[in-house]
Amino acid sequence: MKKSTILLILAFILLWNSGFIGAEFGLPYTGPYTLIFLRYLAVTILLILYLLIRKRLKWYTWKVVGINMLIGFLAHGVWLTCVLLALNTKVPAGIVALIVALQPLATGAFSSYVTKEKTNYYQWIGLIIGFIGVLVTVAFRIDLSRSGSIFGYIIPLLSVIAITIATLIQRKMDVNNKKEKLPIDQSLFYQSLATMLVLAIPAILVENLKTEWVSEFTWSMLWLVLAVSIGAYILMLKLIDRLNATKVASLFYLGPPVTMFMAWIAFGDNIKIMDIVGILIVFFGVYLTNRSSVGS
Numbered sequence: 001m002k003k004s005t006i007l008l009i010l011a012f013i014l015l016w017n018s019g020f021i022g023a024e025f026g027l028p029y030t031g032p033y034t035l036i037f038l039r040y041l042a043v044t045i046l047l048i049l050y051l052l053i054r055k056r057l058k059w060y061t062w063k064v065v066g067i068n069m070l071i072g073f074l075a076h077g078v079w080l081t082c083v084l085l086a087l088n089t090k091v092p093a094g095i096v097a098l099i100v101a102l103q104p105l106a107t108g109a110f111s112s113y114v115t116k117e118k119t120n121y122y123q124w125i126g127l128i129i130g131f132i133g134v135l136v137t138v139a140f141r142i143d144l145s146r147s148g149s150i151f152g153y154i155i156p157l158l159s160v161i162a163i164t165i166a167t168l169i170q171r172k173m174d175v176n177n178k179k180e181k182l183p184i185d186q187s188l189f190y191q192s193l194a195t196m197l198v199l200a201i202p203a204i205l206v207e208n209l210k211t212e213w214v215s216e217f218t219w220s221m222l223w224l225v226l227a228v229s230i231g232a233y234i235l236m237l238k239l240i241d242r243l244n245a246t247k248v249a250s251l252f253y254l255g256p257p258v259t260m261f262m263a264w265i266a267f268g269d270n271i272k273i274m275d276i277v278g279i280l281i282v283f284f285g286v287y288l289t290n291r292s293s294v295g296s
Contacts, residue, residue, distance in 0.1 A: 005239075005242055005243070008235055008238055008239055008242075009239065009251060011231075011235055012232060012235040012236060012239060012251065013251060013254050013255065013258055014258065015227050015228060015231050015232040015235065016228065016232040016235075016236070016255065017097060017255045017258045017259045017262065018223070018227060018228060018262060019224060019228040019232065020083070020087070020093040020094075020096060020097055020259045020262075020263070021093060021259070021262045021263060021266050022220045022223045022224045022227075022228060023035065023080075023083065023084055023087055023093075023220075023224065024087050024093050024263070024266075024267065025216060025217075025219075025220035025266070026216075026217050026220040026221060026224065027084065027087060027088055028216075029211060029212040029213075029214060029216065029217040030207070030210065030211040030212065030217065031088075031203070031206070031207035031210065032081060032084035032085055032087075032088050033081065033199055033202040033203040033206060033207050034203040034207045034209050034210065034211055035084060035221075035224075036076075036077070036080050036081060036084065036195065036199045036203075037196060037199040037200050037203035037209075038203075038209075038211070038221065039221060039224050039225055039229060040076065040192050040195040040196040040199065040229065041196050042221070042225045043188075043192040043196075043225050043229045043230060044189065044192045044193050044196050046225070046230070047185065047188060047189040047192060047230075048189065050185065051185060051186065051189060054185075056183070056185065056186065057189075058186065060182070063180065064180045064182065065190055067169065067173075067180045068180070068182055068186075068187050068190040068191060068194075069190050069191065069193065069194035070166075070169070070194070071166045071169055071170055071187075071191055072166075072188075072190060072191020072192060072193070072194040072195050073191075073194045073195060073198055074162040074163065074165050074166035074169075075162065075163050075166035075167070075170075075191065075233075076191055076192065076194075076195040076229070076233075077194065077195040077198050077199055078158060078159065078162035078163075079100075079159045079162050079163045079166075080159075080195075081199070082155045082156055082157075082158045082159040082162070083096055083100065083156060083159055085151075085152075085155050086099075086152045086153070086155050086156045089151060089152030089155075090152070091152040091153060091156075092141075092260075092263060092269045092270075093259050093260075093262075093263040093267075093269065094256055094257075094259045094260030094263050094269060094271070094275065095137065095138065095141055095153075095256075095275075096156055096259075097255040097256045097258075097259035097260075098134050098137050098138065098255075098256035098275075098278065098279075098282075099134065099138060099153065099156040099157065099159075099160070100156050100159050100160060100163075100255070101130065101134055101255055101256055101282065102131060102134055102157070102160045103159075103160045103163055103164050103167075106160055106161065106164040107164050107167055107168065110164070110168060111168060111171070114168040114169075114171075114172055122288045123288070125288050126284075126285045126286065126287065126288025127285065128285070129281060129282075129284055129285035129288060130281075130282050130285030130286065131285075132281055132285075133277075133278045133279065133280070133281030133282035133283075133284075133285060134278060134282065135278075136274060136277060136278040136281060137256075137274055137275050137277070137278030137279070138153060138278075140272065140274040141153070141272075141274075141275075167240065167248065170237070170240055171240055171248075184234055184237050184238070187237065188230070188233060188234065188237070191233075192229070236248070239251070254283075254286060256275075256278075256279055256282065257279045257283075260275060260279075
């Protein structure tokens with residue numbers, strides 16, 4: 001693997017998982033729908049200005065725009081809404097990241113049908129082991145006596161479904177070099193626009209856009225907009241362009257330990273022994289998933 005790709009992977013892991021921490025910092029001052037709406041309103045405005053300055057703001061056919069907006073709605077809107085709803089029920093950020101790390105199993109299972117890329121023996125074993133690692137940790141965390149706890153641990157599964165579908169659609173366009181594939185900046189603009197428009201509905205109707213504009217919220221919003229929504233997603237799209245869908249998806253397995261460490265520093269979240277056990281199992285799964293062999 002090229003050094004440039006390794007650097008992209010490291011930067012993506014750090015920026016992507018900092019989003020869990022930034023969201024948890026912002027949630028005390030607004031609702032989950034409003035936070036996402038304001039975040040993507042800002043991202044959309046920044047991208048419009050950028051594209052105008054570069055004279056790259058362009059309208060394509062509804063088919064091209066529609067598929068990119070669908071990817072955005074799934075990879076940004078649904079994914080983030082479910083994550084924030086889980087954080088809002090006080091599920092620790094590291095555990096939310098661990099549940100979302102189930103995505104590689106789903107991506108690996110369906111990539112051969114969608115993108116015609118083979119998932120080899122080592123990848124399948126690694127994906128299953130990674131799933132077991134996630135299961136071990138969640139099983140020791142969930143409180144079955146509390147419905148809120150059950151909801152908090154189940155809702156991130158919708159994030160897994162949404163971003164898996166988005167990843168496979170994006171990868172299929174990359175592999176087949178379809179005309180629906182847009183340059184990264186234009187694709188991200190349409191993705192952000194879709195997320196902003198859809199989330200405006202619950203943000204206004206359910207939460208009335210209620211927000212406390214304190215410095216903590218402002219700083220967290222700046223980080224979420226610039227570092228995560230723009231930086232991390234650009235890196236993810238670049239990685240999808242270089243690697244097959246299963247390998248990119250397996251990077252989500254590396255998120256939980258990074259997020260847990262960040263949450264420990266930022267919020268003093270407790271790290272339990274079974275969290276460590278689950279993470280070690282997950283690491284072994286990642287190693288197998290990315291092992292080079294015939295058919296990878």
